[in-house]
Amino acid sequence: MKFSSTEKWLMRKILRMTGDPPLHLVLxxxxxxxxxxxxxxxxxxxxxxxxxxxxxxxALNPEVAFGExxxxxxxxxxxxxVELLEEVMRSMQEGQRRGSYAKLxxxxxxxxxxNTRYGSRKNIHRHYDLNVNFYKLWLDKRMLYTCAYxxxxxxxxxxxxxxxxxxxxxxxxxxxxxxxxxxxxGWGALALHMAxxxxxxxxxxxxSHEQIAFAREQTKREGLTQQVExxxxxxxxxxxxxxxxxxxxxxEHVGVDHYGELGRSIHRTIGDWGRGLVxxxxxxxxxxxSPWIRKRIFPGAYAPALSEVTRLFEPWNFSVLDVENLRMHxxxxxxxxxxxxxxxxxxxxxxxxxxxxRAWRLYLAGSIAGFRSGPLQxxxxxxxxxxxxxxxxxxxxxxxxxxxxxxxxKWMHATR
Amino acid sequence: MKFSSTEKWLMRKILRMTGDPPLHLVLxxxxxxxxxxxxxxxxxxxxxxxxxxxxxxxALNPEVAFGExxxxxxxxxxxxxVELLEEVMRSMQEGQRRGSYAKLxxxxxxxxxxNTRYGSRKNIHRHYDLNVNFYKLWLDKRMLYTCAYxxxxxxxxxxxxxxxxxxxxxxxxxxxxxxxxxxxxGWGALALHMAxxxxxxxxxxxxSHEQIAFAREQTKREGLTQQVExxxxxxxxxxxxxxxxxxxxxxEHVGVDHYGELGRSIHRTIGDWGRGLVxxxxxxxxxxxSPWIRKRIFPGAYAPALSEVTRLFEPWNFSVLDVENLRMHxxxxxxxxxxxxxxxxxxxxxxxxxxxxRAWRLYLAGSIAGFRSGPLQxxxxxxxxxxxxxxxxxxxxxxxxxxxxxxxxKWMHATR
Numbered sequence: 001m002k003f004s005s006t007e008k009w010l011m012r013k014i015l016r017m018t019g020d021p022p023l024h025l026v027l028x029x030x031x032x033x034x035x036x037x038x039x040x041x042x043x044x045x046x047x048x049x050x051x052x053x054x055x056x057x058x059a060l061n062p063e064v065a066f067g068e069x070x071x072x073x074x075x076x077x078x079x080x081x082v083e084l085l086e087e088v089m090r091s092m093q094e095g096q097r098r099g100s101y102a103k104l105x106x107x108x109x110x111x112x113x114x115n116t117r118y119g120s121r122k123n124i125h126r127h128y129d130l131n132v133n134f135y136k137l138w139l140d141k142r143m144l145y146t147c148a149y150x151x152x153x154x155x156x157x158x159x160x161x162x163x164x165x166x167x168x169x170x171x172x173x174x175x176x177x178x179x180x181x182x183x184x185x186g187w188g189a190l191a192l193h194m195a196x197x198x199x200x201x202x203x204x205x206x207x208s209h210e211q212i213a214f215a216r217e218q219t220k221r222e223g224l225t226q227q228v229e230x231x232x233x234x235x236x237x238x239x240x241x242x243x244x245x246x247x248x249x250x251x252e253h254v255g256v257d258h259y260g261e262l263g264r265s266i267h268r269t270i271g272d273w274g275r276g277l278v279x280x281x282x283x284x285x286x287x288x289x290s291p292w293i294r295k296r297i298f299p300g301a302y303a304p305a306l307s308e309v310t311r312l313f314e315p316w317n318f319s320v321l322d323v324e325n326l327r328m329h330x331x332x333x334x335x336x337x338x339x340x341x342x343x344x345x346x347x348x349x350x351x352x353x354x355x356x357x358r359a360w361r362l363y364l365a366g367s368i369a370g371f372r373s374g375p376l377q378x379x380x381x382x383x384x385x386x387x388x389x390x391x392x393x394x395x396x397x398x399x400x401x402x403x404x405x406x407x408x409x410k411w412m413h414a415t416r
Numbered sequence: 417m418k419f420s421s422t423e424k425w426l427m428r429k430i431l432r433m434t435g436d437p438p439l440h441l442v443l444x445x446x447x448x449x450x451x452x453x454x455x456x457x458x459x460x461x462x463x464x465x466x467x468x469x470x471x472x473x474x475a476l477n478p479e480v481a482f483g484e485x486x487x488x489x490x491x492x493x494x495x496x497x498v499e500l501l502e503e504v505m506r507s508m509q510e511g512q513r514r515g516s517y518a519k520l521x522x523x524x525x526x527x528x529x530x531n532t533r534y535g536s537r538k539n540i541h542r543h544y545d546l547n548v549n550f551y552k553l554w555l556d557k558r559m560l561y562t563c564a565y566x567x568x569x570x571x572x573x574x575x576x577x578x579x580x581x582x583x584x585x586x587x588x589x590x591x592x593x594x595x596x597x598x599x600x601x602g603w604g605a606l607a608l609h610m611a612x613x614x615x616x617x618x619x620x621x622x623x624s625h626e627q628i629a630f631a632r633e634q635t636k637r638e639g640l641t642q643q644v645e646x647x648x649x650x651x652x653x654x655x656x657x658x659x660x661x662x663x664x665x666x667x668e669h670v671g672v673d674h675y676g677e678l679g680r681s682i683h684r685t686i687g688d689w690g691r692g693l694v695x696x697x698x699x700x701x702x703x704x705x706s707p708w709i710r711k712r713i714f715p716g717a718y719a720p721a722l723s724e725v726t727r728l729f730e731p732w733n734f735s736v737l738d739v740e741n742l743r744m745h746x747x748x749x750x751x752x753x754x755x756x757x758x759x760x761x762x763x764x765x766x767x768x769x770x771x772x773x774r775a776w777r778l779y780l781a782g783s784i785a786g787f788r789s790g791p792l793q794x795x796x797x798x799x800x801x802x803x804x805x806x807x808x809x810x811x812x813x814x815x816x817x818x819x820x821x822x823x824x825x826k827w828m829h830a831t832r
Contacts, residue, residue: 093733093802153809284802285730306736310723314701317509319793320722323739328807374802377735386509386700386790391744393569399815 003027010059017062019091023084027055045079067292071359085369115255115300117234121207123300128208134351138340143187146249147330147378157336165193170398171382172244172277173390174198179242181269183235184250188215195227202228205235238265245269245276252281252301259311267316272385282377297363313383322382330378331371338364419443426475433478435507439500443471461495483708487775501785531671531716533650537623539716544624550767554756559603562665563746563794573752581609586814587798588660588693589806590614595658597685599651600666604631611643618644621651654681661685661692668697668717675727683732688801698793713779729799738798746794747787754780
């Protein structure tokens with residue numbers, strides 16, 4: 001096929017803007033569209049751009065244009081999508097040091113929907129109030145939509161989500177009778193797990209109406225209504241003194257400008273005597289999420305660098321006890337999700353149409369690539385108030401034996 | 417005894433400035449001086465101020481005046497010194513939130529000797545170039561002058577210092593043949609340990625002339641001159657590409673204004689592919705050391721908050737993999753040191769006189785109190801370059817078995 005000199009110039013420009021990753025970029029009027037994407041082939045992957053207008057859009061605004069055009073089929077990928085995205089992210093990271101990525105990103109750091117009380121509700125509704133049957137297709141059976149913890153690389157996802165909950169509970173040193181507050185509780189799995197396996201009482205907050213309704217159903221089904229209360233409200237409205245604060249996967253939706261408010265909520269809750277854990281997607285340095293992700297998948301989301309997260313702790317004299325980076329565990333979690341998602345593509349297409357399928361494929365694949373290649377990190381930060389007396393001597397106890405719930409799980413398997 | 421109304425007003429003022437800790441403060445013209453300090457008694461401890469001038473100094477500038485007067489005997493303590501200091505630190509932390517401590521400290525945040533190349537040499541010389549025979553009296557036999565790692569509370573100091581070195585080496589995943597650079601190597605124990613037990617080569621930097629001389633002696637004695645090179649130079653002059661960067665107990669002497677230079681040295685050394693660890697005394701929030709400590713014990717020292725330490729990593733896209741807070745281990749280490757120090761008081765008095773003994777007792781006791789009650793933290797931060805491939809799957813391997821050198825140590829004991 002022949003390209004005009006303008007087309008060639010545009011293609012060179014796009015590759016240069018993304019740090020010259022090892023891939024082919026072609027304008028695909030004449031390209032055979034029959035070869036499957038995700039074929040795992042080892043040759044250089046190819047991005048086929050269907051029309052010239054898309055090529056121009058890519059040159060102007062590569063991240064958003066790529067996401068939009070991939071979603072509606074104006075871009076096809078020949079080769080493995082995850083690996084291609086990994087290569088691009090690696091080369092863009094290099095580029096960033098030369099300044100181009102930073103400049104590009106700051107162009108597109110738009111006035112994201114601010115996470116005020118009202119804005120948060122709107123932003124959270126867009127993602128988490130999607131039909132629960134959609135999430136059931138590809139999450140584990142307890143519906144945990146956060147990074148799992150894989151004691152070994154080959155641990156099944158169901159066990160890894162259990163192990164994650166136990167890892168969190170053990171880091172918090174939960175004791176029967178402890179009063180726990182959870183901020184951003186998803187469909188309620190962690191709250192129920194803490195109550196059932198650690199004998200604590202839990203107040204769990206969430207502003208997603210659908211998730212709270214689901215969690216309340218589960219609570220009744222499991223007979224835990226005495227121990228667990230699900231509250232449809234904002235973290236800013238948490239009240240009452242508790243022993244423990246925990247938040248898994250909410251910080252990304254708080255927005256760095258609101259960490260002061262969150263820190264105040266935490267201190268109001270656990271004071272100088274309590275302890276807590278936050279689990280969140282982070283970055284190596286302050287840097288916004290991809291603008292396409294913010295536009296299409298997670299409006300208002302921001303993954304903080306550690307320097308920013310310290311704003312939760314330092315004004316309140318909290319001691320950071322432990323930070324663990326579980327980046328590769330999120331890549332693995334997402335691999336499980338993507339594979340289950342691909343196994344349900346027909347069903348998802350029926351529910352939301354092919355463009356939704358392609359957008360979510362890109363989001364899941366891009367996240368795998370991000371956690372593998374480094375722009376995304378996953379931090380668990382354990383902290384304690386200045387007068388907290390429950391500080392473990394070493395971390396060895398976290399690794400001494402199988403997590404209790406996993407053990408029970410194994411036992412349940414054995415007797416079935 | 418009778419106090420004038422001015423004296424009473426001064427005493428009330430001093431107690432108020434320190435947050436009203438549970439102790440007696442008396443002007444001691446008439447107080448019996450024969451009861452020993454550190455008597456472990458359970459009654460409220462008493463600070464006996466010998467003269468009115470000292471009382472006035474305390475009211476003007478409590479931290480420095482207390483240190484100076486305790487050192488030269490114008491203040492006596494009836495009761496346990498460590499516990500008294502703990503109470504004062506706790507109440508001062510509370511007070512700080514009301515603003516008084518912060519204000520006091522900022523009065524005394526003097527223009528500390530800046531840690532330029534020249535200033536660092538001067539500052540380091542004052543502390544670390546003291547006669548090595550002095551440190552031999554109370555450190556472990558390998559001369560580690562940093563926080564040990566106690567697998568159990570009752571681990572002996574010698575084993576705990578070995579375990580610390582292994583904990584660091586394992587966090588760094590040292591492999592035979594790795595090239596390691598150590599910044600601030602003390603008397604050389606860690607460098608020699610890494611070479612001997614992990615088969616790596618080490619370039620170890622230090623600007624203390626006495627320590628480097630001692631370390632070189634040890635290297636010859638242990639036959640490790642092919643593997644370990646001790647270099648009397650500043651961290652800013654580190655050059656050459658290495659696999660691993662490690663620094664244990666140096667960051668406190670770098671000064672927060674120079675973290676940019678240190679970060680640059682680290683990145684110049686390990687690039688995007690290497691890995692590293694920094695071990696340092698930290699704080700819960702940015703706050704200077706006690707002005708007396710800076711005046712008499714550690715000129716130019718500063719213990720950073722985590723928000724400040726991120727300046728080492730974020731400009732270079734380093735990923736923080738693990739942060740461990742070993743505060744209680746430093747309290748325990750210092751208890752061992754203080755107890756050994758007290759056992760050698762006669763010898764130290766012969767070497768440096770009674771005022772030195774009292775100043776160092778206060779420094780060691782105050783540090784125990786600081787780590788126990790919270791103003792001082794001890795952080796180990798493990799990090800890796802953006803392209804580093806040696807990222808452990810979980811941290812379980814750190815706790816799987818006895819540390820190799822401790823094992824060997826045990827074996828050596830058994831065959832003797």
